[in-house]
Amino acid sequence: MSEIGVKNGVATMINVFHVEPEDQKKLVALLVETTESVMRHVPGFVSANIHASVDGTRVVNYAQWESEEHIEAMLADPEVHPHFAEVRAIARPERGTYRVVYVEEANPRD
Amino acid sequence: MSEIGVKNGVATMINVFHVEPEDQKKLVALLVETTESVMRHVPGFVSANIHASVDGTRVVNYAQWESEEHIEAMLADPEVHPHFAEVRAIARPERGTYRVVYVEEANPRD
Numbered sequence: 001m002s003e004i005g006v007k008n009g010v011a012t013m014i015n016v017f018h019v020e021p022e023d024q025k026k027l028v029a030l031l032v033e034t035t036e037s038v039m040r041h042v043p044g045f046v047s048a049n050i051h052a053s054v055d056g057t058r059v060v061n062y063a064q065w066e067s068e069e070h071i072e073a074m075l076a077d078p079e080v081h082p083h084f085a086e087v088r089a090i091a092r093p094e095r096g097t098y099r100v101v102y103v104e105e106a107n108p109r110d
Numbered sequence: 111m112s113e114i115g116v117k118n119g120v121a122t123m124i125n126v127f128h129v130e131p132e133d134q135k136k137l138v139a140l141l142v143e144t145t146e147s148v149m150r151h152v153p154g155f156v157s158a159n160i161h162a163s164v165d166g167t168r169v170v171n172y173a174q175w176e177s178e179e180h181i182e183a184m185l186a187d188p189e190v191h192p193h194f195a196e197v198r199a200i201a202r203p204e205r206g207t208y209r210v211v212y213v214e215e216a217n218p219r220d
Contacts, residue, residue, distance in 0.1 A: 001215075002215060003112070005112070008111075028212070031212075045216050047214060048213070049212070051122055060124055062114065096170070100159060102159070103160075106155050
């Protein structure tokens with residue numbers, strides 16, 4: 001269970017992958033495998049949260065890192081590049097680094 | 111504090127808004143206002159989580175609803191349409207409905 005909050009202090013990387021519906025399952029499996037074998041061992045990793053679109057055309061990785069600097073360092077790490085190439089062979093990623101600015105809940109827990 | 115989990119049972123609407131950097135703050139304010147005045151009162155609303163990209167070119171609303179049917183009903187609701195039009199005047203939305211398929215955490219809480 002990951003948490004989204006304005007005061008979490010994490011940096012959020014949201015990556016929307018555009019994919020052919022017949023490749024969506026393969027892409028999810030690839031992102032899960034990359035998270036478990038590589039990303040979770042990279043300094044600053046907080047969480048990865050993988051979402052499959054109902055229409056089959058997209059996968060989103062909502063990933064939390066300790067800081068924007070940790071994201072930059074991960075993106076520059078040559079060890080992760082072969083994994084990005086595997087993903088790019090079947091999907092078009094659209095990545096951004098974000099700050100949470102507002103949270104509104106029907107039933108707030110804090 | 112919103113929670114992301116495979117077993118949450120919520121439907122997730124992720125909307126990536128492409129915006130000119132000079133309009134990013136205005137867009138965030140508009141989405142916050144729409145959430146507070148309209149969305150949180152729509153049946154099935156669970157949470158809205160608004161993210162501003164560090165580079166200024168995007169805003170993401172990560173919104174949770176009780177079900178995909180609640181999202182469809184909200185999108186078809188004529189009361190919300192004027193608010194969508196206001197947003198579209200300054201931003202290009204790219205919306206998808208998603209299911210959480212995988213969560214990995216550095217320090218799991220459950």
